[in-house]
Amino acid sequence: MSNYELNDFDYEKHWNNAYLKSPIQNLGWYEENPSATISLIEKCNLPKDALLFNAGAGATSLIEYLLNDGYSNIIVNDIASAALTELKNTLTNHHNTKLEFIVDDLVNPKELTKLKNIDLWIDRAVLHFFTDDSEQKKYFDLLKKVLKPNGYVILAEFNLEGAKKCSGLDVCNYSVEMFQERLGDDFKLIKSFDFTYIQPSGNPREFVYSLFQRML
Numbered sequence: 471m472s473n474y475e476l477n478d479f480d481y482e483k484h485w486n487n488a489y490l491k492s493p494i495q496n497l498g499w500y501e502e503n504p505s506a507t508i509s510l511i512e513k514c515n516l517p518k519d520a521l522l523f524n525a526g527a528g529a530t531s532l533i534e535y536l537l538n539d540g541y542s543n544i545i546v547n548d549i550a551s552a553a554l555t556e557l558k559n560t561l562t563n564h565h566n567t568k569l570e571f572i573v574d575d576l577v578n579p580k581e582l583t584k585l586k587n588i589d590l591w592i593d594r595a596v597l598h599f600f601t602d603d604s605e606q607k608k609y610f611d612l613l614k615k616v617l618k619p620n621g622y623v624i625l626a627e628f629n630l631e632g633a634k635k636c637s638g639l640d641v642c643n644y645s646v647e648m649f650q651e652r653l654g655d656d657f658k659l660i661k662s663f664d665f666t667y668i669q670p671s672g673n674p675r676e677f678v679y680s681l682f683q684r685m686l
């Protein structure tokens with residue numbers, strides 16, 4: 471059964487607890503240097519005022535990196551308010567930046583449906599938690615609704631050889647072909663690669679990273 475179909479399970483609470491119970495540096499998805507994502511962002515060659523959307527950002531160090539690199543228009547989302555509180559605590563000295571935080575559910579979106587003209591959608595280790603077809607459809611419907619024509623999408627999820635669970639939850643493992651199928655023919659693959667992420671515990675986690683561009 472799908473994670474998000476288990477109605478008696480409170481996912482918001484699950485993720486809030488994950489961020490409340492341990493320092494972010496100990497989380498099984500913490501990256502001190504999100505270099506794989508950064509390499510794909512650089513490939514987009516976007517202006518610094520492009521509108522970037524980080525889906526399920528958690529307390530990622532990517533936001534600090536983007537701000538330091540001069541990006542000035544970033545929307546940060548997560549289902550867990552505790553994650554975004556943690557993230558805010560890590561960000562200092564960025565007063566002139568347009569940084570928006572949206573606590574909302576990617577597969578049951580409310581605030582997120584109001585977004586538009588996103589230049590770049592970034593997802594690392596979020597989509598793979600949506601194990602049911604209808605959740606995946608809702609996720610991609612939202613993505614396609616808010617992404618600009620010619621906008622870019624970065625998807626980085628556990629690959630087909632990768633772990634079957636994360637944070638105690640089942641995951642859906644991905645290949646580039648599966649991303650393409652979900653995105654549809656309007657999206658062109660720009661680059662993809664496999665990447666082994668090493669958790670703080672020392673265990674490897676196999677990801678597939680991809681960058682697509684919407685062609686209309």
Ligand SMILES: C[S@@+](CC[C@H](N)C(=O)[O-])C[C@H]1O[C@@H](n2cnc3c(N)ncnc32)[C@H](O)[C@@H]1O
Nearest residue numbers: 485499526527528530548549550575576594595
């Ligand atoms: C494995 S963590 C990855 C966090 C971040 N992307 C990173 O790379 O560090 C998964 C994140 O997805 C968030 N998340 C899970 N389900 C979500 C949903 N339905 N809507 C929005 N965020 C969600 C969790 O709260 C968590 O922060």
